[in-house]
Amino acid sequence: MRFLLVNPNTSQATTAAMVGIAREAMPDAEIDGVSAPFGVPLITGPTELAIAHDAVLALMAARPPFGYHGLIVAAFGDPAVEDLRRTVAIPITGIAEAGMAEAAAHGDFAVVTTTADLVESIAQRAMAYGHTDRFLGTVLTPGDAHQVMADRKGLVTALLAACRRAVDDHGAKAIVIGGGPLAVAAREIAGQVGVPVIEPVPAAVRLAAERARRSTLLN
Known part of the structure; x- marks a missing residue:
């Protein structure tokens, strides 16, 4: 199975760390990671969470998750999870x-x-x-x-x-x-x-x- 882990913040280091942990959790799966195209490196409040929501939607519009069996939104506010479920054909899972x-x-x-x-x-x-x-x-x-x-x-x-x-x-x-x-x-x-x-x-x-x-x- 192939999964795409979407980090709703802009930190590449955080994305890499989360992908590494995800791969350890399921070694037989192929797990790719991608960071938000804009926003902040750490989501600490509602304003940043709202920006992350828009960033995730923009990212998926520019890079539809073709070829994946599922998508993981890896910020604890689960930004854009509900909207993605209306627009993306594969299962969407939030970490929260x-x-x-x-x-x-x-x-x-x-x-x-x-x-x-x-x-x-x-x-x-x-x-x-x-x-x-x-x-x-x-x-x-x-x-x-x-x-x-x-x-x-x-x-x-x-x-x-x-x-x-x-x-x-x-x-x-x-x-x-x-x-x-x-x-x-x-x-x-x-x-x-x-x-x-x-x-x-x-x-x-x-x-x-x-x-x-x-x-x-x-x-």
Whole structure:
């Protein structure tokens, strides 16, 4: 199977990291990556998320995903997922959608992330995907997202502390790490929290593959 991972931000390094993680999650699949043609290297608020939405649509209009079995939108706001489903013939999967689905299977869950200005957008995604009864909210790392993410070791430490707060203070039975650019750090803290820590990129690969198989059977 072939999948296209679309990074809605402009960071080529983030795209490469997410593609690497996606390939590890499904070694038998061919997974290509592409970055947004315009926008910002890190989506930290609703304005950037709206720009990312337009960038993803522009990218897919210029480069239709011919020859792929599925498309993964790899930003946690799942920008343009609904619009793509109306215009693209292959299954579309968002990383927030996939991560929340896997977390909800374990019970009440929280999202842990670095971007305070996206808390409302995350809550809207949880509601849209039918997880209102299991979604406990978003737990944030302290400080400015850009500064936190610039220090790799500090990012891992901050995310791990936030995950533990989600469990101890909110009673989370599972945690989703909320952000494509957090994918590498998410991998490092998995297994250190005491509850399942869902990495959204591998979760999206698994869901995309399941949808591709179903689509093939139907056709």
